[in-house]
Amino acid sequence: MRLLFLGDMVGRTGRTAVIQRLPGLIADFHLDFVIVNGENAAGGFGVTEDIYRDTLAAGADVVTTGNHVFDQKETIEFIAAADRMLRPANYPAGTPGKGAGLYIAKNGARVLVANVMGRVFMHPDLDDPFAAGERELAACPLGEQADAVVVDFHAEATSEKICFAHFVDGRASLVVGTHTHCPTADHQILNGGTGYLSDAGMCGDYDSSLGMVKDEPLNRFLTRIPKGRFEAAAGPATLSGVAVEISDRTGLCEKIAPLRLGPRLEETVPGWW
Numbered sequence: 001m002r003l004l005f006l007g008d009m010v011g012r013t014g015r016t017a018v019i020q021r022l023p024g025l026i027a028d029f030h031l032d033f034v035i036v037n038g039e040n041a042a043g044g045f046g047v048t049e050d051i052y053r054d055t056l057a058a059g060a061d062v063v064t065t066g067n068h069v070f071d072q073k074e075t076i077e078f079i080a081a082a083d084r085m086l087r088p089a090n091y092p093a094g095t096p097g098k099g100a101g102l103y104i105a106k107n108g109a110r111v112l113v114a115n116v117m118g119r120v121f122m123h124p125d126l127d128d129p130f131a132a133g134e135r136e137l138a139a140c141p142l143g144e145q146a147d148a149v150v151v152d153f154h155a156e157a158t159s160e161k162i163c164f165a166h167f168v169d170g171r172a173s174l175v176v177g178t179h180t181h182c183p184t185a186d187h188q189i190l191n192g193g194t195g196y197l198s199d200a201g202m203c204g205d206y207d208s209s210l211g212m213v214k215d216e217p218l219n220r221f222l223t224r225i226p227k228g229r230f231e232a233a234a235g236p237a238t239l240s241g242v243a244v245e246i247s248d249r250t251g252l253c254e255k256i257a258p259l260r261l262g263p264r265l266e267e268t269v270p271g272w273w
Helices: 011-029 051-056 075-081 129-137 158-167 217-225
Strands: 003-005 033-037 061-063 101-105 111-116 147-154 174-178 195-197 237-248 253-261
Touching: 003 011, 011 051, 011 111, 011 195, 011 237, 033 147, 051 075, 061 111, 101 129, 101 174, 111 129, 129 147, 129 158, 147 158, 147 217, 158 195, 174 237, 195 237
Parallel strands: 003 033, 033 061, 111 147, 147 174, 174 195
Antiparallel strands: 003 237, 101 111, 237 253
């Protein structure tokens, strides 16, 4: 199975690039399943229902999120009925929406997608992400109810991300980190067969501060005095993510490589696609 995961869409330029380019990527690379993190799609903060539906219409199978999932007030209203949009599974009980779902890929495979958020340097009041991940994987085990398992681990600390990946090694097809908006170069297959990448990067304008116009973040570093709001940068977007091939027999990762397309970063596509 060929699967593509795209990192956080940031602002109009990021989501437009994803929506415009995704149909071609699916056709050119014969993709069976696509996951897009959409948590910064609406001006850098959250995702609206229209953006969610437009992303699905472009070919995404699932939209994951993170700490900005409820920044748009309307999300509280539509997320419960948005079967293909996930919020972190370790939010408190009773939070609208769900943290995992089982979906059918184009090749007929059953794909469990789980969204988990880290606590280190982020939200220490959240439920334990390791326990939440264990709960979701135990409810739909790889090789039994699921033919593939993908976890979007939305976190700040690389150590927390990679320890989670080792924790589920051999029980997940892919663990991919999101949130930092900076693509890492540590794509690998762990000893048990789980594909791993510390951060997929973002789909947005890299001539920026993590997708935001540079001036205000720089001002705050220099003066510690806010002068205005953070605004999503509007320059040409680069798509950043990770591509994997998953064994139809074991559900584990056989190949993994980064994907970057756009004007700012060095472009790369998997040589085996």
